[in-house]
Amino acid sequence: MRASISCPPPNGPLLMGRGGTRRAGGGGPGWRASRRLRGCGSQSWRLSGCPRQYCAGRHHHHSRRVWPGCWTRRARRPPRQLRHPLQPSLPPPRPVPMEEMEEELKCPVCGSFYREPIILPCSHNLCQACARNILVQTPESESPQSRRASGSGVSDYDYLDLDKMSLYSEADSGYGSYGGFASAPTTPCQKSPNGVRVFPPAMPPPATHLSPALAPVPRNSCITCPQCHRSLILDDRGLRGFPKNRVLEGVIDRYQQSKAAALKCQLCEKAPKEATVMCEQCDVFYCDPCRLRCHPPRGPLAKHRLVPPAQGRVSRRLSPRKVSTCTDHELENHSMYCVQCKMPVCYQCLEEGKHSSHEVKALGAMWKLHKSQLSQALNGLSDRAKEAKEFLVQLRNMVQQIQENSVEFEACLVAQCDALIDALNRRKAQLLARVNKEHEHKLKVVRDQISHCTVKLRQTTGLMEYCLEVIKENDPSGFLQISDALIRRVHLTEDQWGKGTLTPRMTTDFDLSLDNSPLLQSIHQLDFVQVKASSPVPATPILQLEECCTHNNSATLSWKQPPLSTVPADGYILELDDGNGGQFREVYVGKETMCTVDGLHFNSTYNARVKAFNKTGVSPYSKTLVLQTSEVDIKKLLAVAWFAFDPGSAHSDIILSNDNLTVTCSSYDDRVVLGKTGFSKGVHYWELTVDRYDNHPDPAFGVARMDVMKDVMLGKDDKAWAMYVDNNRSWFMHNNSHTNRTEGGITKGATIGVLLDLNRKNLTFFINDEQQGPIAFDNVEGLFFPAVSLNRNVQVTLHTGLPVPDFYSSRASIA
Numbered sequence: 001m002r003a004s005i006s007c008p009p010p011n012g013p014l015l016m017g018r019g020g021t022r023r024a025g026g027g028g029p030g031w032r033a034s035r036r037l038r039g040c041g042s043q044s045w046r047l048s049g050c051p052r053q054y055c056a057g058r059h060h061h062h063s064r065r066v067w068p069g070c071w072t073r074r075a076r077r078p079p080r081q082l083r084h085p086l087q088p089s090l091p092p093p094r095p096v097p098m099e100e101m102e103e104e105l106k107c108p109v110c111g112s113f114y115r116e117p118i119i120l121p122c123s124h125n126l127c128q129a130c131a132r133n134i135l136v137q138t139p140e141s142e143s144p145q146s147r148r149a150s151g152s153g154v155s156d157y158d159y160l161d162l163d164k165m166s167l168y169s170e171a172d173s174g175y176g177s178y179g180g181f182a183s184a185p186t187t188p189c190q191k192s193p194n195g196v197r198v199f200p201p202a203m204p205p206p207a208t209h210l211s212p213a214l215a216p217v218p219r220n221s222c223i224t225c226p227q228c229h230r231s232l233i234l235d236d237r238g239l240r241g242f243p244k245n246r247v248l249e250g251v252i253d254r255y256q257q258s259k260a261a262a263l264k265c266q267l268c269e270k271a272p273k274e275a276t277v278m279c280e281q282c283d284v285f286y287c288d289p290c291r292l293r294c295h296p297p298r299g300p301l302a303k304h305r306l307v308p309p310a311q312g313r314v315s316r317r318l319s320p321r322k323v324s325t326c327t328d329h330e331l332e333n334h335s336m337y338c339v340q341c342k343m344p345v346c347y348q349c350l351e352e353g354k355h356s357s358h359e360v361k362a363l364g365a366m367w368k369l370h371k372s373q374l375s376q377a378l379n380g381l382s383d384r385a386k387e388a389k390e391f392l393v394q395l396r397n398m399v400q401q402i403q404e405n406s407v408e409f410e411a412c413l414v415a416q417c418d419a420l421i422d423a424l425n426r427r428k429a430q431l432l433a434r435v436n437k438e439h440e441h442k443l444k445v446v447r448d449q450i451s452h453c454t455v456k457l458r459q460t461t462g463l464m465e466y467c468l469e470v471i472k473e474n475d476p477s478g479f480l481q482i483s484d485a486l487i488r489r490v491h492l493t494e495d496q497w498g499k500g501t502l503t504p505r506m507t508t509d510f511d512l513s514l515d516n517s518p519l520l521q522s523i524h525q526l527d528f529v530q531v532k533a534s535s536p537v538p539a540t541p542i543l544q545l546e547e548c549c550t551h552n553n554s555a556t557l558s559w560k561q562p563p564l565s566t567v568p569a570d571g572y573i574l575e576l577d578d579g580n581g582g583q584f585r586e587v588y589v590g591k592e593t594m595c596t597v598d599g600l601h602f603n604s605t606y607n608a609r610v611k612a613f614n615k616t617g618v619s620p621y622s623k624t625l626v627l628q629t630s631e632v633d634i635k636k637l638l639a640v641a642w643f644a645f646d647p648g649s650a651h652s653d654i655i656l657s658n659d660n661l662t663v664t665c666s667s668y669d670d671r672v673v674l675g676k677t678g679f680s681k682g683v684h685y686w687e688l689t690v691d692r693y694d695n696h697p698d699p700a701f702g703v704a705r706m707d708v709m710k711d712v713m714l715g716k717d718d719k720a721w722a723m724y725v726d727n728n729r730s731w732f733m734h735n736n737s738h739t740n741r742t743e744g745g746i747t748k749g750a751t752i753g754v755l756l757d758l759n760r761k762n763l764t765f766f767i768n769d770e771q772q773g774p775i776a777f778d779n780v781e782g783l784f785f786p787a788v789s790l791n792r793n794v795q796v797t798l799h800t801g802l803p804v805p806d807f808y809s810s811r812a813s814i815a
Helices: 099-105 128-133 144-150 162-168 246-259 288-294 299-303 309-318 347-351 363-419 421-471 476-497 520-525 806-814
Strands: 117-119 125-127 221-224 231-233 277-279 284-286 336-338 343-345 360-362 512-514 528-530 549-551 554-560 571-576 585-590 594-597 605-613 625-628 654-657 662-665 671-674 683-693 700-704 720-725 729-734 737-743 751-757 762-767 785-790 794-799
Touching (some): 099 246, 099 421, 246 421, 246 476, 363 421, 421 476, 554 625, 571 594, 585 594, 662 785, 785 794
Antiparallel strands (some): 221 231, 277 284, 336 360, 549 554, 571 585, 654 662, 700 720
């Protein structure tokens, strides 16, 4: 029997000294005793082994490594439930159903409940067996051992972007699977039930007596997270280097136990009978025959406490779990928390390992702090969920009100139209069609909002249930491994509820009335009028010419109500034409009296006008204002534009400085930032200099639509056209399609040029004043914004208002 491990008092956190666990002389050969741990109280606790001679061969639990529940104290009665002083005192969680939490408990690869889950550095989880199934073997040149031999600094786990795999792929797509060994052919990838790409091992593993989870992984293996698609190369420890998520295991156990219909006896050999009792000391469920046979009420077993199965299930949930050990020093328990690395560590990590110079704090104190932070975040999210439920009730009531109002309005309309006999019958049909269209539109908008809000509420409730179950866990180190990610998810979900989500998009009233007074000769003018005509319409707005201006291809307009106007305006409608004397179109509707319109054509003349509105009606239009955007060099057909990055549309992880000309990121993941100016006509050129370039990341440069995805690399979706480049080579990418791998990369101080020729409808890239590859993209049409994606290892500075390279301008003039 192996040694027992150090455990905290029931319901209390574990406090470890610098000594960790030590060898003890007592207990016989092969036993390992734990060092006595003293908390803030006067009692000390120690978990001891269960003497085999007392069991007389009747217990079947000796296959377990640790005798559960045998706390050595001087009193023989069961231990009291003590709360450690460092355990956070939190309000009891609200009871919520657990069904919606099931998605949080399933592996993204196999689609089943997690089995022996491990935590990847990106905070996502995988079954240990599934992690082994999706391993890919990397070439020797990409392995951590070869990098260390070459003298380049690497971390314990080296991230590898799968985009770089195209160097070893037969097809130049940027993705591929590695051949496992020289003699083994490449194995095509498979897909799991939920669509995740699974790379099977290139050749069958050698025969071994170890379990699949403990069997050695192939050398130079790479694993890709199926959720965020981050890749990393495993070190010599393989999958053993990843910490196990014991908190998630505990939540899954409780969830599955809550779904079980009845507790069965654990000692019945064939068909298990329903359990009648549970022994708290043995942690075993017994039926009556097995209890009399294996657990007789005599000898040392007479002192064991038997409880009903339901109570035993609860006590089993609340029993202390096995303390997690350090991944670098497997015999040592976590004793402190590294603030810089945000992970629990043992005392050997502090004395000998990479955490020796880092700031550390007490494990219990950080556990209490993070639990408190997660609980506070959940309080706000819970309030949002409650408001969402009330909002759904309001929306469902609106459906009924709209239907009732529609019926009433249709009846009035039919009665009025029938009075006009034949001359009004044709017009009646048209009016009914308009009412029905308005009716369907209102119902569609409300129902769509109900569906959207229901889905978001279900996701929010599932996250809340999962977080509440995580808070119940008593494993500090396991909790701290996932608490940061959960806190971020909770805050992000709460922010999503706060952006006007809980405001109805449609009213229930039909503010229309039919005027049946016109004569027959005026039937062709018959139309709806607004029912609320008790107050006048607002006065015509006045454009403030001194504040209206243009810059590049943007126009800023300002207006105000007349000084003597007494009728308030609920809002304003700004209209612009298409720059060629075409029809006016609405570009802004709201309460503000100033608006900037971006993305206009260069060297174009626009007409602008504004009108006010309230519940009664709409005012007349203001005087028309003529606006001229920046001129274009007619000789070269080139437009010189000055612009900066746009902090309003950038991802929240983007960090801007230097008047929004310099950009970097706070995340290891790629984030996107756009320029303030959009281009739809002309030839435009800008450059970016690399101020910082660490660990060979893959920044991407190019153009994008306004609605491009901001949390992935530029070019992953169909809204961006980009070139991503590392220190050796580059690729062009659009809609996740990788083309034209070109040798030559970037370093600190390099200059990347982007040339957008909307006259020829193409996009070209330059590195250090040399064209990088062929023309990257053809047939680019529409409105484009300069765009960059990068992570925290890169910092670039934007340079605008630059002339086009000489050789390109001369080539354009010749053409």
